[in-house]
Amino acid sequence: MRTRPLKVALLGCGVVGSEVARIMTTHAEDLTARIGAPVELAGVAVRRPSKVREGIDPSLITTDATALVKRGDIDVIVEVIGGIEPARTLITTAFEHGASVVSANKALIAQDGAALHAAAVEHGRDLYYEAAVAGAIPLIRPLRESLAGDKVNRVLGIVNGTTNFILDAMDTTGAGYQEALDEATALGYAEADPTADVEGFDAAAKAAILAGIAFHTRVRLDDVYREGMTEVTAADFASAKRMGCTIKLLAICERAADGESVTARVHPAMIPLSHPLASVRGAYNAVFVEAEAAGQLMFYGPGAGGSPTASAVLGDLVAVCRNKLAESTGPGDSAYTQLPVSSMGAVVTRFHISLDVADKPGVLAQVATVFSEHGVSIDTVRQTGKDGEASLVVVTHRAPDAALTGTVDALRKLDTVRGVASIMRVEGE
Structure with a gap:
């Protein structure tokens, strides 16, 4: 077993970051056995250095996150500060200076995941982010x-x-x-x-x-x-x-x-x-x-919380550290299909529409005609009325979202429709 520890730096030490640091300390022996080398918390970048952080050596605390990721002796950066900047710049800088990255930053990965993966590949580093989606759930x-x-x-x-x-x-x-x-x-x-x-x-x-x-x-x-x-x-x-x-x-x-x-x-x-x-x-x-x-x-x-999210972070940390020891990297970005992303109008599903209508003869026929004209088939209808006003609930068969949008626009123009109270899709059938 390698005796020189793998050095880990934390960017952020809030609810999740502090829990990551705690687990690294309390489970140090287990992590060493699972990785094949000890891991050492080598630095923690924070915004408020005066805050007491139990279990963390005060000498590790810094407000200069950029200097921390540029040190050159850091093996893995754990980014849990969130947001787009400065997280994006710090991650790419970490790659440039030899560190792989574990992140919980869903917003950044969703917006710039492709560019970050490309930077990781360019520098031969890992980018893992299990904690960015659904907390502790392995997904x-x-x-x-x-x-x-x-x-x-x-x-x-x-x-x-x-x-x-x-x-x-x-x-x-x-x-x-x-x-x-x-x-x-x-x-x-x-x-x-x-x-x-x-x-x-x-x-x-x-x-x-x-x-x-x-x-x-x-x-x-x-x-x-x-x-x-x-x-x-x-x-x-x-x-x-x-x-x-x-x-x-x-x-x-x-x-x-x-x-x-x-x-x-x-x-x-x-x-x-x-x-x-x-x-x-x-x-x-x-x-x-x-x-x-x-x-x-x-x-x-x-799907959230300090301990569950930290669990996902630590799982990624173990994987990245193992890759580091093996002088390899794990699975990266896989976007070979280059499929287009269709608009919402192309989605086909069922709909539940609640209408406030006048309580008089012929209203249901008018409403049904509008659905028919827009190619939306009605499955069920329920109507209740009192004192000249009525509620009409229509559940459709499967139809394109664009067709339903056109239907609702036309319904709003009917004199007998006082308002569209609710539109909801029906899924999972």
Whole structure:
């Protein structure tokens, strides 16, 4: 066994970084045995050096992250600061100065993964980022290694714990969105500013990463269609229950039926209670993978938090250190297919549309005509009315998203339609 330690530097020492440092210390003997050499924490870059960080030698603390990644004696950089800059520059600088990188930075990987992979290859380094998607759940490695010989056709999952907690609370307690959000905030599941979560930005970054790996093509954050969940109401859940469904914020990555394009999207959707994702509760994550040979696979577990995310970081650290000892690198970027990413209009799915309409004869016929004119077939209709006003709920058969958009635009122009209360896709059937 090699006796000279492999040197590791941390960029960031918040919830995740401090947990990585703790595990490196408390599990030092196990890590040495698994890697084949000891690992040594050689530096920690932070913004606030005066903060007490229990278990970390104060002499390792620095505010000069650039100098740390340029040292030349660092074997692995662990980046857990997040954001685009300075993380992007620090990672490329680390490659240039001989270090491989383990990152948990979903936003950066989703936006600039191709360029970062190219820089890693140029300098003969590793870039691993299991912790960027779904916390502790082993997902990226199975997709790019275990399923490397298979053809993945669809990845559908719950990849944000905050939104799942909120929607689960609305489902199980009947709470409204704001009430459920307040509970999530009080319990520490939601940030003070929850925009990235509830508007789907976080999930969209993860969808871009998953789609790129699953389909071996370039998928950037800008390619992902995104809808938030702030407009989901108790009435939507009531409708979902009548259909034997619940509502989840889903990341959905699909290969087209002809195999010539892919789509990636994030939005709330109704899914049948019989689907495995329907039973995912609280702040947990789960991802459902459909592959030609392997069939249907389910990955489930805690998708965020210091310890779960640190677990994924340490798994990557062990792999990268082993590669370092073997003087090799692990699997890199695989985008040989160069498939185009189709727009949301090309997506084919079912829809649940709730309309506020006038309660008088002929309304249903008018509405049905609009659906027919736009090539959208109706599966079921439910109407309730009182005092001249009515609610009309239409569930369609599968249709292109573009056709549904045209249908809704036409419905809004009808004098008998007071408003479109809700539009939700129905998935998982």
